[in-house]
Amino acid sequence: MSAFEELRGERRAIVSGIGQSQVGRRIYRDPLDLTVDAALEAIADAGLDPSDIDGIATYPGNMEIPPGFSGVGVTELQDALRLELNWFAGGMELPGQLGAVVNAVLAVSAGLCDHVLCFRTVWEASAQGDQGRASVTMGGGGGAYRASSFMQWTLPFGAASAANWIGMMAQRHFHEYGTTREQLAQIALNARANAALNPKAIYRDPMTMDDYLSVRMISTPLCLYDCDAPADGSTAVVISRVEHAAALDHPAARVEAMGTALRGRPSWDQFDDLTTMALRDASAMLWERSDLTPADVDVAELYDGFSFITLCWLEALGFCAQGEGGAFIEGGGAIARDGLLPLNTHGGQLSAGRLHGFGFLHEACVQLWGRGDERQVVRPGGRDPEVAVVGAGGGPLGGCLLLTKGR
């Protein structure tokens, strides 16, 4: 049997290449133009020609609203590069943003295609211009607009943003476990410290605890620095069959396991345990599918659309017990680049920009492939990182990947 046939499910797939466009605030470039840059870089990194790509997967697909949240779907990219596809999928009813990558891994593992281009493009910074945060949907704020689906249960009460929904989850965590703002601050401070070493990060100036505690509140207990920074940029990865690893001029990132479960109610306010959310289920599934354990992880790249979500991922993935996330990150030492668990080593979305999930996967590969330059993680004893965990999403949306460095 070939290596492909011997391997189970997701282990038949690798991340073979990564790419990222220019990233910035209000760069006013066409989102398809950004996407093409990321795509071509990823394809070349995978040692491929565009004609080798026979699959595309993206999140969330092409959407007009909220402005800047999408704008490029499968169709636009396929046509721009005139790709001949055996399989494709774009959409957002998935286990988080990385659900697109999960789809790609499944398609490759099932033998539907050989090389899938996965991408996520945002241009929220330009789309909102000098106005309010554009990722908040409220239908223009007047006239005959009526809220339906989930938003009918929140918009009439002014709970327009995930900041409100996540704020309530954080408040519940603070209440049940005694978590404090000073503890939560470490997610933002750690991100900023790492961003200082990432030339593509948006916010690189030092941030102090005083800065954090004195900045304005958005939705208690979340302040401005608990919220990620809208950005423009596109991130792409190529998912290939495992045999392709031998053709690469760099290590592959092998897909050791994926977590996609959602066992609680699929809702921001009806989920049974608001202090864990769907991340609990996705994380549990991840470890059920691997012999590795949290102690084996060298770098963790965990979604920080809001800082509190990262704390949830740390608990859900078992880096500390449920409720002990605050104590785990207190002081910041454990999650620093030279700490027990280097976290969000590029600066996360809080400081490097809201590339919406895919930035974490990109950074995991950067670290596994030794491309971090100044921010490259070196583990105790001078060892290179070999195992990375990536988690993206929050609330009822969450998915995670366990990646290992390998040929």
Added chain:
Amino acid sequence: MSDKPFRVLPRLTDANEPFWLGGAEGELRFWRCQDCGYRLHPPGPICPRCRTKHLAVEAVSGKGTVFTYTINHQPWIPTFDPPYVVAIVELAEQDDLRLTTNIVGCDPDEVTIGMPVRVTFEHYDDNGYEVWLPLFEPDVAGGAA
């Protein structure tokens, strides 16, 4: 009317009308399974617990407790001026019967998790399109149902 903020109103459907219009008679209403007694929120065509369709609309007491909350400081919606309290209230009748709402009738800083609250309705009439939004206020009587 000027004491009320502009609010985005829900799109009414056969399923959600009992919830959004019950306030006209001062009642907070949910669909309830007539076989197992489970109350549904949001509404649906089937009881998710026993999976039968024997549902009917029933009122609850309107009393509950604050399960969690946030004081919103960001102006998301024109004329809906911060600060205001968004909360998830858990109703007295059923442990997982929760809804997102606002806590009114007290200073935002007075809101705490576990605080007893009771429903109060805010009536909106947008050129004949009427909705009664269930908001909650401190239940100063201490929750005597």
